Amino acid sequence: MEPILQCKNLTKVFPGKVALSGVNLEIGRGRIVGLLGPNGSGKSTLIKMCNGLLTPTNGELFIDGNTPGIETKRIVSYLPERTYLNDWMTVRNLVDFFDDF
Template sequence: MEYLLESNHLCKKFGSLMALQDINLRITRGKIIGLLGPNGSGKSTLIKIINGLMTPSSGELTVNGRTPGVETKKIVSYLPERTYLNEWMKVYELLDYFEDFYEDFRRERAEQMLSNLRISIDDKLKNMSKGTKEKVQLILVMSRDADLYVLDEPIGGVDPAARDYILKTIIGNYNENATVLLSTHLISDIENILDEVIFLQYGQIRFHRSVDEIRSQEGKSIDQLFREVYRC
């Protein structure tokens, strides 16, 4: 069986700091997976390696059997923690930009979601609130027919109502051949949409389990378990 995402003995060092240590991951299609862990546990480093923005110090990571690069970027849709979009651009220019860049971009889908949220395609990114900007970015990312969606803190900066909309957007747009990997601190808000969780700690995988299994075996929510595992 071929995994959508696989890593073997993946390590990343920054000087003497081990940011990731012996990460062995097997991720299949059709899942929504939470990448959880406190600050500095290695979430962003792992996400950057998946997207080819950093390379491993040792070990390997593959997406659909390939090392991250031009080919994998065609099938991975990535929402970074910080925006990389040009502030002066209008929404329709961003749509053009995505359409140029990605063969799998579905413009009608993006336009539909924008109109549901009453965001005008003539608006400039610069003039939008932080929450609206985040929604626009998520819409762009979720409007691709990708195999893997990697969302770094997709609900961090938005209010609870917008959070609900974003979660519904994630549920509604991924298909059973795709997988969504998302990192967040706001576990209680998202745990009902997760199939599996990966807990990272000090650059290592603490565990990788199914959410229903945790609930039935431990009798507690992911949020409660998180607070116990990472108690300060």
């Protein structure tokens, strides 16, 4: 059975900061997994890449055999601790922003 999450040499680099470096990970179906680590260790970066908010610098990421996108949004959710919406956004801006969900 194909894993629900698969990372192959996954890397994410921001200007001046390597957030993830060569992560190899497989999570099987029906598992509950917690990501533990100090602030800045890449937990949120990995989750944001899983739901398509960020793209990898290098490597591959598969959710249920698919790269993150419209198809995988049915099975991946993300609720940030803080809002990432801008105060200037109108309701129309928000509807457009979340349209593909």
